[in-house]
Amino acid sequence: MLNLISIAIGAILIENFVLVKFLGICPFLGVSKQTETSVGMGLAVIFTMTVASAATYAANTFILVPFGLEYLQTIVFILIIAALVQLIEMFLQKKIPSLYSSLGIYLPLITTNCTVLGVALLNVSKSYNFVESVVYGFSAGVGFLIALVLLSLIRERISFADIPKPFTGAPIVLVAAGLLCMAFMGFQGLSLPF
Amino acid sequence: MKKINKQEMKKIFLDGIVYKNPIIVQLLGMCSALAVSTSVINGLGMGASVTAVLVFSNVIISLLRNVIPNQIRIASYIVVIAGLVTVVDMVLKAYIPSLSASLGLFIPLIVVNCIILARAESFASKNPVLASAADGLAMGIGYTAAMVVVSAIREIIGNGTILGFDIFGGNYSPALLIILPPGGFLVLGGVIALFQYVRSKTEKKEGEK
Numbered sequence: 001m002l003n004l005i006s007i008a009i010g011a012i013l014i015e016n017f018v019l020v021k022f023l024g025i026c027p028f029l030g031v032s033k034q035t036e037t038s039v040g041m042g043l044a045v046i047f048t049m050t051v052a053s054a055a056t057y058a059a060n061t062f063i064l065v066p067f068g069l070e071y072l073q074t075i076v077f078i079l080i081i082a083a084l085v086q087l088i089e090m091f092l093q094k095k096i097p098s099l100y101s102s103l104g105i106y107l108p109l110i111t112t113n114c115t116v117l118g119v120a121l122l123n124v125s126k127s128y129n130f131v132e133s134v135v136y137g138f139s140a141g142v143g144f145l146i147a148l149v150l151l152s153l154i155r156e157r158i159s160f161a162d163i164p165k166p167f168t169g170a171p172i173v174l175v176a177a178g179l180l181c182m183a184f185m186g187f188q189g190l191s192l193p194f
Numbered sequence: 195m196k197k198i199n200k201q202e203m204k205k206i207f208l209d210g211i212v213y214k215n216p217i218i219v220q221l222l223g224m225c226s227a228l229a230v231s232t233s234v235i236n237g238l239g240m241g242a243s244v245t246a247v248l249v250f251s252n253v254i255i256s257l258l259r260n261v262i263p264n265q266i267r268i269a270s271y272i273v274v275i276a277g278l279v280t281v282v283d284m285v286l287k288a289y290i291p292s293l294s295a296s297l298g299l300f301i302p303l304i305v306v307n308c309i310i311l312a313r314a315e316s317f318a319s320k321n322p323v324l325a326s327a328a329d330g331l332a333m334g335i336g337y338t339a340a341m342v343v344v345s346a347i348r349e350i351i352g353n354g355t356i357l358g359f360d361i362f363g364g365n366y367s368p369a370l371l372i373i374l375p376p377g378g379f380l381v382l383g384g385v386i387a388l389f390q391y392v393r394s395k396t397e398k399k400e401g402e403k
Contacts, residue, residue: 019375020375021229022225022226022228022229022375022378023225023303024225025224025225025228026221026222026223026224026225026308029221029224030221071280071284072280073302074276074279074280074283074302074305075273075276075277075280078272078276078305078306079269079272079273079276082268082269082272111268111272111306112306112308112311113306114225114303114306114307116306117302117303117305117306118299118303121299121302121303122299125299164387165391165394166387166388166390166391166394167383167387167390168390169390170221170383170386171383171384171386171387171390172383173383174379174380174382174383174386175379175380175383175384177379178376178377178378178379178380178383179376181375181376181379182371182376185374185375185376
């Protein structure tokens with residue numbers, strides 16, 4: 001149990017996927033204009049990553065490893081993730097149409113979000129077992145949500161600020177993300193007692 | 195098959211390297227740009243890998259553009275790209291294991307690098323093979339150039355070296371922050387701001403003429 005808590009805290013704060021590992025920067029910069037959409041995106045990513053961790057773990061342990069096909073990992077994982085995102089999309093469209101319409105274009109884009117493929121590959125390289133993989137996937141998603149919402153809150157303030165002309169648009173967002181990243185470095189000193 | 199003339203070729207290369215530079219203008223493929231740009235060697239290695247995948251994926255997708263049904267095109271593109279990335283990954287592991295180790299996770303993650311899918315969707319699926327290959331090469335060079343600029347700044351300031359050679363001669367205490375994650379964001383932000391500044395200046399000059 002303590003092991004799982006340390007995996008979760010590690011993935012959310014100490015090794016935040018976005019701000020420390022640099023995964024999922026594209027949606028981090030692209031979707032963080034408004035807090036509302038960024039919360040929706042974050043929740044969808046948490047869900048996809050949790051399910052994807054479980055599915056890729058199963059595919060890797062029961063199919064790829066017994067047949068010695070580990071070199072196919074990248075191809076198989078990305079196909080599983082693409083299929084999962086498609087399934088989630090169809091499910092939401094049918095059962096929760098309100099959430100489906102508010103997520104809009106961001107839902108299919110989760111396929112090309114590197115956090116999802118990244119977590120699947122990291123689960124393998126860290127040789128986590130099933131429960132650990134799922135916890136790791138879930139908490140990495142939570143870390144993504146936190147970083148995304150924090151940046152979107154900052155960006156809503158930036159839109160009222162008077163910034164130097166060359167810095168308008170992307171550069172000021174990158175600088176803000178850099179400062180946010182510095183704040184998260186504070187967690188690196190955090191050593192867990194277990 | 196439509197032949198492309200020199201003018202079009204020039205436009206493809208100028209677009210890829212300057213006006214539509216994947217990192218600095220289109221902001222695509224940022225994950226690897228930020229994560230791997232801690233030293234020039236890593237930046238070059240990543241740039242070369244991405245260029246190789248881009249050129250071949252553009253060629254293959256352009257060849258198959260009339261065969262792939264429209265509804266499943268994205269999935270087909272991803273399979274092509276994933277296959278190519280696996281090849282690059284294996285080649286690096288076999289011949290340059292040190293580079294493969296330092297780039298780590300980011301080689302398999304080229305699959306989900308938005309530049310490659312974006313070029314497949316917006317260029318290779320509509321244009322003949324030669325133009326697509328040129329476009330892939332141009333975008334790859336643009337990506338590599340941006341990577342080299344960012345990683346050179348980070349390596350010089352953050353480590354006091356360039357390509358592993360000490361350039362300040364011992365008395366320089368490196369600003370570690372630039373090598374650490376926040377430095378990636380700050381340096382890239384600065385580079386893009388500089389690019390926008392230069393561009394607005396040159397556009398103003400052209401407007402006055």
